[in-house]
Amino acid sequence: MNQPKARRSQLISTYGIGGLFPSSTTSYMIAGLHDWKEDRAEPVSEPRLARSLKVSELKQPPAGGRKDVPVIRFPYTQVCPTCRRIGRLHELSKDWNVAECSKDKQPLNPFRLIVACRRGHIDEFPYFQWLHRGQGNASSDHSMKLEARGRTSSLADLVLTCTCGVASRNLDGAVGPLPEFGSCRGAREVSPS
Ligand SMILES: [Zn+2]
Ligand SMILES: [Zn+2]
Ligand SMILES: [Zn+2]
Known part of the structure; x- marks a missing residue:
């Protein structure tokens, strides 16, 4: 490494x-x-x-x-700039010590959004839940992409899609409170609470 x-x-x-x-x-x-x-x-x-x-x-x-x-x-969520796949590092890369797309050998970029709570915990952005709105069927094959559709780099122009056929959803509204995802899992504590 x-x-x-x-x-x-x-x-x-x-x-x-x-x-x-x-x-x-x-x-x-x-x-x-x-x-x-x-x-x-x-x-x-x-x-x-x-x-x-x-x-x-x-x-x-x-x-x-x-x-x-x-x-x-951290963050463990990565995006390939070429094939636009989004996923956890071990899903996109053959070797999790090298952040490189297993399809096209491009260096992966960390996904820019993370979530935090008032008690100082920080976690991966729930991109799967964001797109599937809690409806993700675990038995389906979910290969997700993050596509840039517009000319700006605004969140509304970043669109999540999935091979399972769920309706695509952009990231507009992803900055701010996210009550639809319930309460914090307390995954990582970055400051004493
Ligand atoms: Zn790729
Ligand atoms: Zn899906
Ligand atoms: Zn918390």
Whole structure:
């Protein structure tokens, strides 16, 4: 697997915990502190700053080794820019370590929409449920595509289709509250609630 690299300064600014980190082939999310190797984090001697923050000690992000900073692959939903298939990484790619379309060998793009709840959880956008409106028959074959139909890149011009024959649906309205999908599954917690 390609090891994504970040500078230490980036880890306390742009790519903090819960930040989406792009690598050349896919995207990752920086995991929560409970997944970090604390013994690899060097202390920072700033006693006055530590006191004013009401913490006992300050540490800097580990750097220099492999897998210093724990990441998860996120979002897992990918789109092929060529054949326009949308699916989970393992559905579109032969090797889940390489985000590459198994049909046309094009690099896959992470799907841009994700969902979050007020308690700080984050999850994949429910694109299957969005298109099938809760009617998806598990016995049918569902091979979905995300097609760009208009000239703008607005959500209304991005249209989901499926081989099962369900009526296509664009993504208009996909940004904002999504009450039709029920409550959060609490899949990933990115900030303490
Ligand atoms: Zn493809
Ligand atoms: Zn379907
Ligand atoms: Zn939640």
